[in-house]
Amino acid sequence: xxxxxxxxxxxxxxxxxxxxxxxxxxxxxxxxxxxxxxxxxxxxxxxxxxxxxxxxxxxxxxxxxxxxxxxxxxxxxxxxxxxxxxxxxxxxxxxxxxxxxxxxxxxxxxxxxxxxxxxxxxxxxxxxxxxxxxxxxxxxxxxxxxxxxxxxxxxxxxxxxxxxxxxxxxxxxxxxxxxxxxxxxxxxxxxxxxxxxxxxxxxxxxxxxxxxxxxxxxxxxxxxxxxxxxxxxxxxxxxxxxxxxxxxxxxxxxxxxxxxxxxxxxxxxxxxxxxxxxxxxxxxxxxxxxxxxxxxxxxxxxxxxxxxxxxxxxxxxxxxxxxxxxxxxxxxxxxxxxxxxxxxxxxxxxxxxxxxxxxxxxxxxxxxxxxxxxxxxxxxxxxxxxxxxxxxxxxxxxxxxxxxxxxxxxxxxxxxx
Amino acid sequence: xxxxxxxxxxxxxxxxxxxxxxxxxxxxxxxxxxxxxxxxxxxxxxxxxxxxxxxxxxxxxxxxxxxxxxxxxxxxxxxxxxxxxxxxxxxxxxxxxxxxxxxxxxxxxxxxxxxxxxxxxxxxxxxxxxxxxxxxxxxxxxxxxxxxxxxxxxxxxxxxxxxxxxxxxxxxxxxxxxxxxx
Numbered sequence: 001x002x003x004x005x006x007x008x009x010x011x012x013x014x015x016x017x018x019x020x021x022x023x024x025x026x027x028x029x030x031x032x033x034x035x036x037x038x039x040x041x042x043x044x045x046x047x048x049x050x051x052x053x054x055x056x057x058x059x060x061x062x063x064x065x066x067x068x069x070x071x072x073x074x075x076x077x078x079x080x081x082x083x084x085x086x087x088x089x090x091x092x093x094x095x096x097x098x099x100x101x102x103x104x105x106x107x108x109x110x111x112x113x114x115x116x117x118x119x120x121x122x123x124x125x126x127x128x129x130x131x132x133x134x135x136x137x138x139x140x141x142x143x144x145x146x147x148x149x150x151x152x153x154x155x156x157x158x159x160x161x162x163x164x165x166x167x168x169x170x171x172x173x174x175x176x177x178x179x180x181x182x183x184x185x186x187x188x189x190x191x192x193x194x195x196x197x198x199x200x201x202x203x204x205x206x207x208x209x210x211x212x213x214x215x216x217x218x219x220x221x222x223x224x225x226x227x228x229x230x231x232x233x234x235x236x237x238x239x240x241x242x243x244x245x246x247x248x249x250x251x252x253x254x255x256x257x258x259x260x261x262x263x264x265x266x267x268x269x270x271x272x273x274x275x276x277x278x279x280x281x282x283x284x285x286x287x288x289x290x291x292x293x294x295x296x297x298x299x300x301x302x303x304x305x306x307x308x309x310x311x312x313x314x315x316x317x318x319x320x321x322x323x324x325x326x327x328x329x330x331x332x333x334x335x336x337x338x339x340x341x342x343x344x345x346x347x348x349x350x351x352x353x354x355x356x357x358x359x360x361x362x363x364x365x366x367x368x369x370x371x372x373x374x375x376x377x378x379x380x381x382x383x384x385x386x387x388x389x390x391x392x393x394x395x396x397x398x399x400x401x402x403x404x405x406x407x408x409x410x411x412x413x414x415x416x417x
Numbered sequence: 418x419x420x421x422x423x424x425x426x427x428x429x430x431x432x433x434x435x436x437x438x439x440x441x442x443x444x445x446x447x448x449x450x451x452x453x454x455x456x457x458x459x460x461x462x463x464x465x466x467x468x469x470x471x472x473x474x475x476x477x478x479x480x481x482x483x484x485x486x487x488x489x490x491x492x493x494x495x496x497x498x499x500x501x502x503x504x505x506x507x508x509x510x511x512x513x514x515x516x517x518x519x520x521x522x523x524x525x526x527x528x529x530x531x532x533x534x535x536x537x538x539x540x541x542x543x544x545x546x547x548x549x550x551x552x553x554x555x556x557x558x559x560x561x562x563x564x565x566x567x568x569x570x571x572x573x574x575x576x577x578x579x580x581x582x583x584x585x586x587x588x589x590x591x592x593x594x595x596x597x598x599x
Contacts, residue, residue: 001583001586005586006582006586008586008587008589009554009582009585009586010554012531012534012535013535013554013555015531015532015535016455016459016532016535016536016554017455017554017555018420018530019529019532020529021451021454022451022454022455022464022468022527022528022532023454023464023465023467023468023527024459025446025450025451025454026448026468026472026516027446028442028443028446028475028479030472030516031446031472031479032475032476032479034515034516035474035476035479035480103508160510160514211572256488257511270473325487342487344486344487344488344489347487349487361564387483
């Protein structure tokens with residue numbers, strides 16, 4: 001490259017860097033609003049499912065109105081006017097339907113119940129009727145007649161969220177001698193996830209019909225893992241916390257709960273009705289007051305930072321962690337072996353890994369604090385902070401009972417006398 | 418003391434601390450938003466995309482500010498995340514959806530012709546050369562710093578910069594010629 005070219009490039013970059021701002025900054029509050037919206041969405045999804053509760057009985061009732069198996073001339077409002085020439089229809093396994101099941105002869109009409117065993121591949125390329133999704137997801141996750149392709153369905157190409165078919169199992173939930181299909185449908189994007197488990201069957205024309213909602217993320221179910229058949233029930237792995245995005249891995253408790261078809265809808269028939277208190281979720285707190293530093297030797301001021309950490313219960317905190325942040329030039333003059341210092345531009349912080357703290361117990365931590373009088377003369381007053389939670393190193397801490405986080409941080413002043 | 422948050426991909430591992438930063442998030446934002454947007458504009462040649470990527474990175478920074486503030490250079494973390502957002506179509510779309518309603522296009526006129534010309538010329542370069550040029554000439558990072566951040570040898574960065582500068586000079590020549598013939 002010629003010297004001329006080199007100079008020209010440097011000039012071009014210098015011009016690029018100088019001058020007016022490129023765009024108007026949306027501001028901190030805009031970033032915080034987006035963060036809040038995402039966090040709120042993640043938190044409320046577990047609790048808000050009103051739309052589904054309303055929609056599900058309707059679907060169940062519609063399906064229940066159909067005789068099983070429906071007479072060929074009858075079509076439920078859910079079925080298209082003509083037989084579906086889609087993979088859902090072509091996906092019927094001819095040999096399986098022909099063979100049927102011995103119990104099928106026991107059905108009231110004496111005809112064979114439709115084979116409701118639908119493979120994941122067929123389900124993922126079918127049109128499924130789905131009730132509306134909960135608030136926060138309703139605008140992005142398709143409902144009504146939803147066409148799936150390659151296991152996915154999306155409102156439009158640019159949609160943030162999409163539904164994918166998760167686990168698929170086959171269970172004879174209605175005791176008609178032919179198995180139906182239970183499948184988890186996951187509507188998710190980068191940070192948002194809602195999982196629902198549905199049961200699907202076929203009608204007399206071979207079309208896929210939605211029996212109803214087995215269960216979903218709501219109430220104390222913060223996440224749904226796997227599903228599996230258990231007799232005539234659908235067994236679902238449920239978790240009490242959705243890990244990731246600030247919730248430490250290893251927080252969640254896992255349970256298997258079962259849901260069965262009662263002729264109208266799915267009700268829970270097995271497994272625990274609720275989660276026991278989470279053994280990692282306890283209410284920790286820290287308090288501390290101002291620290292008076294007085295002249296000591298060698299041009300230093302010194303004092304003692306006294307912090308009281310408490311475990312207000314209900315669980316024993318196995319790995320309590322105290323994070324103390326002192327603005328420069330204040331330091332802990334004799335760092336305890338269980339604390340790790342970290343020096344950054346404006347402060348020195350100490351991550352202290354404490355020994356287990358039983359529910360109801362409290363402990364006093366005393367840290368010797370000093371600062372050179374040359375840079376922190378008499379009259380200096382700066383704020384320290386201390387945070388107390390259960391975690392290891394720099395990993396996110398375990399969550400606490402709702403509404404108890406406010407006392408996890410203490411602030412006070414370091415005052416040089 | 419680096420952390421890898423759940424939910425982040427490997428591409429978002431926190432880079433080593435490298436420089437200065439501020440302790441209040443507001444100060445930090447005010448000091449870094451414009452330089453970072455300019456760097457991302459040089460990388461994407463799209464002012465809105467640059468703004469959304471940077472705003473997205475600040476949103477994530479706010480989420481973990483308690484920890485980030487302890488790094489010597491939180492701005493390096495924000496730049497790293499913003500570049501990752503800009504590089505991935507899915508993340509770009511998501512950032513655009515989240516932040517588009519906060520655009521304030523009426524306040525500034527947008528990039529001037531000199532900035533547009535350079536950004537367009539950069540846009541035609543291979544990604545790694547473009548990234549190296551942006552980090553070196555716009556973000557003002559040193560070669561060792563870029564090498565550390567990109568996980569390559571310093572010689573590799575020098576080679577990207579050398580080839581990138583040659584290609585960029587040629588691209589700028591072409592755009593000048595085009596302007597003359599319009």
